[in-house]
Amino acid sequence: MSVRGIASSANALRFLIVDGYSPEGRLELTKSGVSIASDLYKRMLSTSADGLPTSFDVLFPSDGPFDTPDLRNYDAVAWTGCSLTVLDSADIRVTRQLELAKQCYAHGVPQYGSCWAAQIAVVAAGGVVSKNPRGREMGLARKMTHRFVAEVEKLYEDPSRRDIAWRLGLDTDVMDENVRYTESRNFIKHLVVPYKLSKTLLE
Known part of the structure; x- marks a missing residue:
């Protein structure tokens, strides 16, 4: 399959979005008139795919126990922001997500995200996240x-x-969508699409 072959909805880029917010956290966002994180990620990834079709499944790991989706069904995993911290190592909502990240690493599926994703990625890979001596960024x-x-x-x-x-x-970092979505576009172009094509060659 070529990149042109991905242009049909049957071959859409399939994303698993991991929305780490708890139900209470999502409710707080919606009460404030803000979109929930997974909806923002759907919009960002669809826009960043530059016309290629996309499809999404959303996982809410903070809502309770879940069966890990079959990662073979996805071309990428996207981690939203979250109001949790990996420093709460006894919090089951955190440990569930760390375990999922380890499985994503083991499978080799491309992963993308922001602040929460960075915390999860570092600890799941065996690194250490430390508390900011100046407190949380707000x-x-x-x-x-x-x-x-x-x-x-x-x-x-x-x-x-x-x-x-x-x-x-x-400035343009905020106003220009082309600038604002540079990282997500690069992620899709240089990691997600090649990963999808390589999977197709192996099938």
Whole structure:
């Protein structure tokens, strides 16, 4: 099969998305008007596939015990962010995900993710994650005004408003989707697609 052969929905790039948030964490996100992490990842990966069809299964390991999906059915595993920490080594929600990551390593399936993924990947590979002596990183906003919020909402409605972005100090890393999705595009192009093609050759 060639990359052109992946262009049919029958040969879609198959992703397993591991959404590590607990039900309470997901509820907190939705109550705040924020999309849950797995939905954000679906959108990001679909966009980053540059026209290739994609399909997704979502696993919520913090919800309770689960049977590990057959990793042969996937071309990649994507780990979302999460409000847990691997430093809580006695937390079953953490140990479940560490075990899954070890199985992904053993299988050789490409993996992708952000902050939580980095913690899980390091510990599952035998490394050590240490506590930040300055405490957890938190995004804080102070002295927000109604005018600022109104401008952010205008920019959300019309991302082409560079004049507003400039006033708010936002550059192309935030505004330009092509720049923002560079890592996920590279992941799909250089790891996921070759992995899928190599699996096809072995079948």
